[in-house]
Amino acid sequence: MDFNLTAEQQQLADTVQRFLAREYAFEARRRILRSPEGWSREIWGRLAELGLLSLQVPEEHGGLAPAPVETLLTMTAFGKALFLEPYLSSAILATALVRAQGTAAQRQALLPALAAGERLAVPAHGEAGARYDLCRVATAAARQGDGWRLRGRKAVVLHAPAADLLLVTARTAGGPAEEAGLSLFQVPREAAGVRLLPYRTIDGMCAADVELDAALPADALLGAEGTAFAALSAAWDLGVAALCAEAVGVLQATLDATLEYTKTRRQFGVPIAKFQALQHRMADMLIHVEQARSMSYLAALQDGQGQARERQRALSAAKVVVGQACRFVGQQAVQLHGGMGVTDELPVSHGFKRLLAIELSLGDTEHHLERFLAASAGPA
Amino acid sequence: MDLSFTPEERRFREEVRAFLAASLPAAMRQTVLEGLHVSPEDTVAWQRILHRQGWGGPSWPTRFGGTGWDPVRQYVFEEECAAAGAPRLLPFGLKMVGPVIMRFGNEAQQRRHLPPILSGDEWWCQGYSEPGAGSDLASLQTRAERQGDHYLVNGQKTWITLAQHASWIFCLVRTDRSAKAQAGISFLLIDMRSPGVTVRPITMLDGGHEVNEVWLEEVRVPAENLVGEENQGWTYAKFLLGHERTNIAGIGASKRELARLRRVAGLERKHGRPLLEDPFFAARLAQVEIELMALEITNLRVLSAEAERRAPGPEASLLKIKGTEIQQAITELLVQAVGPYALPFRREALLPGFDGPAVGPDHAAPAAASYCNMRKASIYGGSNEIQKNIITQLILGL
Numbered sequence: 001m002d003f004n005l006t007a008e009q010q011q012l013a014d015t016v017q018r019f020l021a022r023e024y025a026f027e028a029r030r031r032i033l034r035s036p037e038g039w040s041r042e043i044w045g046r047l048a049e050l051g052l053l054s055l056q057v058p059e060e061h062g063g064l065a066p067a068p069v070e071t072l073l074t075m076t077a078f079g080k081a082l083f084l085e086p087y088l089s090s091a092i093l094a095t096a097l098v099r100a101q102g103t104a105a106q107r108q109a110l111l112p113a114l115a116a117g118e119r120l121a122v123p124a125h126g127e128a129g130a131r132y133d134l135c136r137v138a139t140a141a142a143r144q145g146d147g148w149r150l151r152g153r154k155a156v157v158l159h160a161p162a163a164d165l166l167l168v169t170a171r172t173a174g175g176p177a178e179e180a181g182l183s184l185f186q187v188p189r190e191a192a193g194v195r196l197l198p199y200r201t202i203d204g205m206c207a208a209d210v211e212l213d214a215a216l217p218a219d220a221l222l223g224a225e226g227t228a229f230a231a232l233s234a235a236w237d238l239g240v241a242a243l244c245a246e247a248v249g250v251l252q253a254t255l256d257a258t259l260e261y262t263k264t265r266r267q268f269g270v271p272i273a274k275f276q277a278l279q280h281r282m283a284d285m286l287i288h289v290e291q292a293r294s295m296s297y298l299a300a301l302q303d304g305q306g307q308a309r310e311r312q313r314a315l316s317a318a319k320v321v322v323g324q325a326c327r328f329v330g331q332q333a334v335q336l337h338g339g340m341g342v343t344d345e346l347p348v349s350h351g352f353k354r355l356l357a358i359e360l361s362l363g364d365t366e367h368h369l370e371r372f373l374a375a376s377a378g379p380a
Numbered sequence: 381m382d383l384s385f386t387p388e389e390r391r392f393r394e395e396v397r398a399f400l401a402a403s404l405p406a407a408m409r410q411t412v413l414e415g416l417h418v419s420p421e422d423t424v425a426w427q428r429i430l431h432r433q434g435w436g437g438p439s440w441p442t443r444f445g446g447t448g449w450d451p452v453r454q455y456v457f458e459e460e461c462a463a464a465g466a467p468r469l470l471p472f473g474l475k476m477v478g479p480v481i482m483r484f485g486n487e488a489q490q491r492r493h494l495p496p497i498l499s500g501d502e503w504w505c506q507g508y509s510e511p512g513a514g515s516d517l518a519s520l521q522t523r524a525e526r527q528g529d530h531y532l533v534n535g536q537k538t539w540i541t542l543a544q545h546a547s548w549i550f551c552l553v554r555t556d557r558s559a560k561a562q563a564g565i566s567f568l569l570i571d572m573r574s575p576g577v578t579v580r581p582i583t584m585l586d587g588g589h590e591v592n593e594v595w596l597e598e599v600r601v602p603a604e605n606l607v608g609e610e611n612q613g614w615t616y617a618k619f620l621l622g623h624e625r626t627n628i629a630g631i632g633a634s635k636r637e638l639a640r641l642r643r644v645a646g647l648e649r650k651h652g653r654p655l656l657e658d659p660f661f662a663a664r665l666a667q668v669e670i671e672l673m674a675l676e677i678t679n680l681r682v683l684s685a686e687a688e689r690r691a692p693g694p695e696a697s698l699l700k701i702k703g704t705e706i707q708q709a710i711t712e713l714l715v716q717a718v719g720p721y722a723l724p725f726r727r728e729a730l731l732p733g734f735d736g737p738a739v740g741p742d743h744a745a746p747a748a749a750s751y752c753n754m755r756k757a758s759i760y761g762g763s764n765e766i767q768k769n770i771i772t773q774l775i776l777g778l
Contacts, residue, residue: 001382001383001385001386001389001452001680001684002381002382003381005381009381069381259776263778274778276769279769279776279778280765280768280772283701283767283768283771283772283776284768286776287701287771290695291671291674291702293678294674294675294678294681295673295674297381297383297677298673298677317669317670317673320667320670321670321671321673321674369666369670372666372670373662373663376669
């Protein structure tokens with residue numbers, strides 16, 4: 001039982017925080033948000049220099065994985081800064097997918113390039129109607145000549161417009177909701193037959209729906225045919241942990257902003273923080289933040305050595321606590337900011353929208369409550 | 381950062397488990413696990429068993445006969461005891477007056493009062509609240525006048541838990557009536573057998589006799605029973621409140637009660653299927669389970685911060701609020717689970733060994749009473765609203 005950080009971990013946390021304070025303050029972030037791309041290639045280069053893109057890259061490819069505590073600290077810091085960059089998509093989810101599913105040659109070709117920031121990959125997995133069901137994939141790939149023909153449509157692919165490479169899940173066998181028969185393909189975003197319908201999400205991330213009708217070479221298939229589910233599931237679990245950690249940063253920043261605002265805003269001749277109705281609301285917000293923080297630790301430290309069911313149970317429990325905290329703290333922060341809370345001017349509304357998006361990402365609260373129940377069922 | 385217990389802590393857990401398996405009497409275990417009323421005799425008997433093992437003071441330093449366990453070991457011990465169905469240790473001596481005497485009492489008081497707490501020979505109760513002083517404790521009116529070698533005490537205390545079994549009461553009394561609120565309060569140890577002490581029961585909403593009024597009329601208390609300095613009692617009271625809250629999250633007991641709830645929900649049926657499989661009920665149960673998982677880690681975070689700082693901080697307020705919310709939610713679900721048979725109310729069926737005719741399943745009998753009883757949890761020990769005030773001032777800095 002030890003909640004302390006090592007000296008190296010503390011140093012990393014300090015470095016990331018200093019970097020964000022210097023280069024990702026609210027106005028700098030706003031400039032990136034309003035830029036046509038909605039993310040910053042320059043910042044991405046700095047993340048590579050800081051070594052942050054290699055947290056999920058194994059040592060034999062020059063990375064630092066496994067680095068659960070480092071990932072936790074980094075994501076929480078990103079959350080505080082309301083980070084818009086494709087970190088979760090590329091440095092966590094896509095990197096973890098390549099790591100788990102790629103052949104030795106594919107890992108060697110991709111992982112160092114991802115860690116160096118030379119390439120940027122994002123998973124293209126979700127589909128309309130699949131909600132959060134991981135194996136419900138209708139996009140299909142069939143052999144064609146020496147290679148593959150890939151057909152389908154992917155929904156809400158985060159940071160697709162920023163990516164060089166899409167990691168597309170497609171069915172090579174099996175029914176629409178079977179784990180077996182799922183395969184993973186690397187598809188250059190610029191490839192013929194890949195069409196993006198780009199947009200921004202409510203919290204300002206660049207994203208797209210992706211239409212696929214593409215001919216791919218044989219080595220577009222990552223790893224063995226029909227075996228991608230385990231890698232997908234493991235990557236999503238890592239993503240849930242990372243998202244929980246990011247949420248804690250957003251939650252803390254949102255609570256801090258609310259405390260600051262209510263201490264300065266005066267009505268009836270006093271700062272509104274003097275009113276007990278508001279004080280108790282903020283105490284409730286704090287309880288949510290601390291419970292979410294506890295679960296972000298539990299989620300981060302699921303190292304994959306234990307039973308898969310036990311790990312899923314813990315991760316889903318974490319996402320439930322975090323998701324409920326996101327809703328409560330987000331809504332109350334806006335409420336306590338009054339009229340200013342519903343403008344675009346202050347960080348609070350940006351935090352509110354990020355919290356909404358986190359709750360809906362990688363499985364919403366209801367999905368994870370259901371998964372928790374499924375993982376809890378049967379003999380303990 | 382590591383959320384797992386160290387090998388030493390795991391060995392310690394095994395040691396506690398083995399001890400409980402060997403030394404916790406089966407009848408006591410059954411009474412607790414079935415949610416029945418634990419008798420005062422059993423409570424004392426369990427304290428004596430622990431004392432013989434050298435574990436009578438799990439949270440006390442060795443200098444005063446305690447175990448000297450760090451907060452994590454104390455937590456493991458409480459968790460294992462709760463899971464095994466051991467009676468709850470009385471907090472009044474062990475967690476309240478004991479630490480105050482250790483910290484602020486003189487050597488004579490330490491020698492006189494600490495050993496009988498460990499051995500179970502003396503039962504303490506807490507004389508804080510008064511009819512006009514609840515959350516606003518500092519407005520208390522009971523007064524003690526110094527007359528030579530003794531104090532003359534007059535006043536009325538209320539909500540005194542288990543005073544009917546107690547031989548001693550520690551009281552906050554006003555020794556300086558001209559001083560403002562918190563100043564002018566002293567901390568006095570009073571023998572319950574003194575002339576002028578009267579205990580009157582208060583019947584609670586579950587029909588139980590758990591709390592009392594204690595009247596103090598012209599009670600002569602030897603001056604040597606003043607703890608620390610006159611008019612410094614508020615400082616000691618605040619110190620005590622911090623210690624009282626250290627295990628207020630009640631994680632171990634809540635885990636045990638959740639297990640009981642799961643058992644009951646597995647036996648009860650809805651639409652011909654176990655209630656446990658009903659999606660509405662299952663979701664509510666899972667929600668409580670998940671919040672308890674989070675609180676357990678929050679609790680451990682607070683404990684390890686405490687281990688470094690050596691004193692409970694304001695985070696204990698968070699544990700109290702969330703812990704009691706969970707305790708209450710579990711009893712609420714228990715009532716929900718047993719359904720119509722939650723309504724028959726027979727106090728005699730709550731006593732261990734009851735063998736009268738059954739009304740409904742055995743597990744239904746204590747449900748409504750424990751739901752009613754647990755309403756107290758968000759009120760005692762500083763109501764949850766007071767805890768939010770503490771969070772507001774000491775953590776949020778508002």
